[in-house]
Amino acid sequence: MFISDSYRKIMRDGIWDNNIVFSQYLALCPLLAVTVTATNGLGMGLATLAVLISTNGIVSLSRQLIPSEVRIPIFVLLIAAIVTVVDMVMNAWLHELHKVLGLFIPLIVTNCAILGRAESFASRQPVSPSLWDGLMMGLGFTMALVVLGAAREIASTGTLFANASLLLGDGFKFIELTLIPDYKGFLLMALPPGGFIMLAFIIAGKRLLDRKRAANKPQVDLLPEQAIPEEIA
Amino acid sequence: MKLDSAESKGAMEKENPKHWLELSNLERLRSRLTFQTGILAGFALIASFLLGITNLGTQDAIQQRLDEDLKKSLEEVMPAALHDNDLLKDTLTIPSREDNLGANETIVYIARKAGQVSAVCFKLAAPDGYSGAINMVMGVSREGEILGVRIISHAETPGLGDKIETAKSNWIMDFDGRSLLNLTDVQWAVKKDGGVFDQFSGATITPRAVVKAVHRGLQFFNRHRNELIDSK
Numbered sequence: 001m002f003i004s005d006s007y008r009k010i011m012r013d014g015i016w017d018n019n020i021v022f023s024q025y026l027a028l029c030p031l032l033a034v035t036v037t038a039t040n041g042l043g044m045g046l047a048t049l050a051v052l053i054s055t056n057g058i059v060s061l062s063r064q065l066i067p068s069e070v071r072i073p074i075f076v077l078l079i080a081a082i083v084t085v086v087d088m089v090m091n092a093w094l095h096e097l098h099k100v101l102g103l104f105i106p107l108i109v110t111n112c113a114i115l116g117r118a119e120s121f122a123s124r125q126p127v128s129p130s131l132w133d134g135l136m137m138g139l140g141f142t143m144a145l146v147v148l149g150a151a152r153e154i155a156s157t158g159t160l161f162a163n164a165s166l167l168l169g170d171g172f173k174f175i176e177l178t179l180i181p182d183y184k185g186f187l188l189m190a191l192p193p194g195g196f197i198m199l200a201f202i203i204a205g206k207r208l209l210d211r212k213r214a215a216n217k218p219q220v221d222l223l224p225e226q227a228i229p230e231e232i233a
Numbered sequence: 234m235k236l237d238s239a240e241s242k243g244a245m246e247k248e249n250p251k252h253w254l255e256l257s258n259l260e261r262l263r264s265r266l267t268f269q270t271g272i273l274a275g276f277a278l279i280a281s282f283l284l285g286i287t288n289l290g291t292q293d294a295i296q297q298r299l300d301e302d303l304k305k306s307l308e309e310v311m312p313a314a315l316h317d318n319d320l321l322k323d324t325l326t327i328p329s330r331e332d333n334l335g336a337n338e339t340i341v342y343i344a345r346k347a348g349q350v351s352a353v354c355f356k357l358a359a360p361d362g363y364s365g366a367i368n369m370v371m372g373v374s375r376e377g378e379i380l381g382v383r384i385i386s387h388a389e390t391p392g393l394g395d396k397i398e399t400a401k402s403n404w405i406m407d408f409d410g411r412s413l414l415n416l417t418d419v420q421w422a423v424k425k426d427g428g429v430f431d432q433f434s435g436a437t438i439t440p441r442a443v444v445k446a447v448h449r450g451l452q453f454f455n456r457h458r459n460e461l462i463d464s465k
Contacts, residue, residue, distance in 0.1 A: 067263040070273045081280035085287045092294035099302075187393065 007132055014136025020113040021144035021199075022206050027113040031145060032195035034104055036156070039164045041149030043097075044104045045142025049135070051086060051108050052117060055079050056134035059122040066123065075118045083109045100167050113141065151198050156190040158183030307342055307354050310372030310381035315351045316344030325464055332453040334446075335360055335368070339453070343464060344372075350462045351375055353454065356385070359446035363438045364388045367397070371408075371447060373454045375462055378412045382447055387439075394439035404431060404440070413451050421448040 020026050027048075034044040058078055059066075066074050087105045090098040098105075108114065117137055122130040150160055158180030165173045188194045262268040300321060307320050320342040329339040335358025344352045354372035367387040372380035382405050384397050396402040407430060422428025423441050432440045454461070 064259050065272060067269045067272060070269045073273060074276045077276055077280050081283055084284055088287050088291045088295065091298065092291035095298040095301075187390075191390070 007129070010129060010133050011136045014133060014138075015140040015143065019140040019144060020116075020137055021141060021148075022203055024113070024116070025203075026116055027111045027141065028199075030104065030107045030111050031148065032192055032199070033107065035145055035149035035152055035195060036190050037153045037159075037163070038146050038150035038161050039167055040104070041145030041147075042142065042161075042164075043101045043167050044107075045138070045145040047086070047101055047105055048108055048111060048114070048141055049138030051079070051083055052114055052138040052141075053131055053134035054082050054086075055114055055118055056122040056130040057127060058082070059118040060125060060127045060130035063123045063125075071119070071123060072115075075115055075123075079114055079118070080109050097167065100163075113137070148195070148198060148202060151202065152189045152194055154179055155198070156186050156188075156194065158185070306370050306383060306385055307372075309383045310370055311342075311344055311352060311354050312380065315374075315380075316346055318343075318345045320344060320354070325461065327457055327460070329453060332456075333360070333449055334358065334453060335366060341457075341461060343461065350464060352380060353461050354380075355450070355453075357446055357450045357453075359442040361438075361442045361445070362387060362389055363394050363436070363442075364390070367439070367442060367446070369443070369446070371450050373451065376412070377414065377451065377454060377458065378410055379408045379447070379451070381406075382408045382443075384443075389439045390436065393433060393436040396433050396436075397439060397443055404433070405443075407431070408447055413455060418448075421445075 016023075018024060021028070021031055030044060030048075035041045055075075055078060059075060083105065087098075087102075090105065091102070117133060121133045125133070153162065154160055158178060160177040160179055161172075161175045164175050165171075186194075189198065304321060311320065323343045323345065325341045325343060326338050327341055328337065330337045332339070334355075336356075339355050339357070341353050341355045343350055344354070352372055352374045354370060356368065356370045358369070359367040365388045367389065368385040369382055370385055371382045374380055383399065384405065387395070387397065389395050389397065396404050399405060416429060419427060420429045421444060423430045423432040423437060423444055425432050425437055426441065428444065430440060430444045
C-alpha cells in the first residue's frame, strides 16, 4: 500500500513519536480513571477515536470560517455537541455497549487531547490529513489505554481482558484470560496511585527504547517534541 | 497558516463580483467583530439544532431501553411466579422523604396475582457508601419477607467493596428471606456491629451501608404496608 511521506509521518506521530499519552502527556484524567482493566481501556479508546475523527473532520471543514479570536469556544462547543450526540445515539441503538461505556462517554468532553488536535492540527490542515490524523492519534490513544489497562489489570487481579465479551460480543470470550491463577490481588494497582506508578514505568520504558533507537541510527529524527507538520496539501 | 491558493483568487476578484463565502472575502471578514460574534452564534445555533434533532430522534428509543433495563432488574428480585401483571404499569408513588431511601418520592412497583397484591418492589439508595451512593432495587413479599436485593449501580472500590455485586460474590443473597420479624433491629447490622451479616475483609463501610439501607427499606414497607397491599 502506498502512503505518501506526509501521511506516514502523521501515522508515526500519532502512534509513537507524538503519542497523546506517552509523549504529549495529555488526557491523563480519563486515562487514569478508566484503565483499571484492558477492556475498559479498549472501550474508552474506541469511543475517543470515533469522536476524534468527527471533530477533526468538522473543524477542518469549517477552518476558513472560524476566526482565530473565537476558535476555542467554537471548538469546545463542537466537541461537546458531538460527544452528546454520540452518547444519545449509542444509548438508543447500541444500548448494551452503552451500558459498558456509558460512564466514559461524557468524560470524552474533558479530554484535552481532542481540543489539542483541533487546535494544533485540524484547524490548519485540509480535511483528509485531518481525518487521518484523527484516526492515527485515536489509535495511538487506544493503544496507550489498552497497554496501561492490561498492565494494571494483570498486576492487580491477574486477569487480562476480563468481561471483554460484554463489550465486543460473545465471540470474543476467548480473549478473557486468567494469567495468574489463585492470585491474591494487588489492590494498589487498581486504585489511582497504581495508575500513576504504572504509567511512569511505561513512559520510562518508551523513552529508553527511543534513546536506544536514536543511538543506533543517529541520523533519524526521533525527537519526541517533533513539531507539528507543515501544511500538507 | 497558508490559505489554499488564496493569492491566485485575489487576482481574479477584481473581474468577478464574489460570493461572500469566497476565501479572499472570508479572510477580510474574519477580523471583524460582528462576523466573529455572528459565527459564534451561528455555531451555537447549529449545535443546539443538532442536539435538539438527535434528542427528538432518540428519546423514544432510549426510554424503551431504560424501561427494558428497569424491567430486567425488577425481575431479578421478583420471581415471575408471583405476578401476572405488568410491573411497570402498576405503580404507586409514595412520599419517602423521611425514610432516607435516597429520594423524596419512591415509586413502588406492585406485583399482583389474580388481582391480589402478592409482593412489591422498589428502588432505594444507600447514601453512605464508601464512594457515593449505592443504588439498588429490592423486592418484598406481602408478608414482609425479602425476595431479593440487587445492586444497580455503585462506585465502591474494585476488589473490596464491589463484592456486593452478584457478578463478584453471592453476599447479597444473604438478604433473601430476611424480614423485620425474624431479625431484631440490633441484628440488622454487620457482624462487626453485633448483627448477623458478614462484612468483607478490608471493607466494612460498603456492606454496612447496604445492610442499613435494606433495613430502612423494610421499615418503609412496614409503614406503608396496608396502603400497598390493599391498593386498588
